[in-house]
Amino acid sequence: MRELEGRVAIVAGAADGPRQAIAMRFAEAGARVLVTAADVAVADGAAQAVRARGGTAAALAVDPARDEDWARAVEKAEAEFAGLDILVVASSTAAPTPTQALRLQDFRGHVSGDLRGPFLALRQAAAAMRRRGRGGSIALLGSVAAKTGVRDRLHDAAAQGGLRMLAKATALELGPDRIRVNSIHAGLGPDSPLGQGPSLADLAEAALFLASDRSVFMTGAELLVDGGWSAQ
Structure with missing residues (x-):
């Protein structure tokens, strides 16, 4: 079922x-x-893999901390594919570090670094979607640390919580333009009620759902793909 036929997507972070x-x-x-x-060879490899399976794809090197790189990404999507309808961008997950061992500069650097890329990407993509005038879908991909306490992950929880609220705040702002903003929160490991972590296919299907018309009345929502991990 080709439910995204005719649409243009940026999927950030193909490594x-x-x-x-x-x-x-x-x-x-x-x-x-x-x-x-971030690496052009990695981006090219990902685009080639898509094309090898019959898809249409282009590639671009983007430093997620640079606003001008996100502007170039949007411009490339508009130039090659005539617009932009979908954005998927993620934050990273930090290694566990006990709070007493976490230095202030590391805490600040992680939170700022995790939120800067999604913020810049979202802002540039939303402007493009507004220009096109037919709405759009933005999905911010993070972890269940946004929803529940996780031992030794104070810095990660702060960043993931920020990502979750970034989606909610911009959903309110962009709703009148029919641009939906939602977040996906993946499980952190196999110790879930279902006995495993999410597969790549699980996350891809969740992203497809939010990008498609099946979720046309969802914005500011949190989609948990964690096997019940956050219910414990």
Whole structure:
């Protein structure tokens, strides 16, 4: 079922397994996909993998901390594919560190670094979607640390909580333009009630749901893909 036929997506961070899977799934559903990565060879490899399976894809090197790089990504999507309808961008997950061992500069650097890329990408993508005038879907991909306490992950919880609220705040602002902003929160490991962590396919299907018309009345929502981990 090609439910994204005629749509254009940016999937940011193609060096990451889940986002590679999301780019593949979007292309299978009919979207034309621009994949980004900090390294141009990685981005090119991800785009080639999409094309090898019959999809349409382009690639661009993007430093997620640079606003001008996100502007170039949007411009490339508009130039090659005539617009932008979908954005998927993620924060990173930090290594566990006990609070007493966490230095202030590391805490500040992690929170700022985790939120800067999604903020800049969202702002540039929303402007493009407004210009096109036919709405759009933005999904911020994070972890269940946004929803529940996780031992030794104070810094990660702060960043993930910020990502969750970034989606909610911008959903209110962009709603009148029919631009939906939601967040996806993946499980952190196999110790869930279902006995496993989410697969790449699980995350790709969640992203496809939020990008498609099946979720047309969802914005500011949190989609948990954690096997019940956050229910414990």
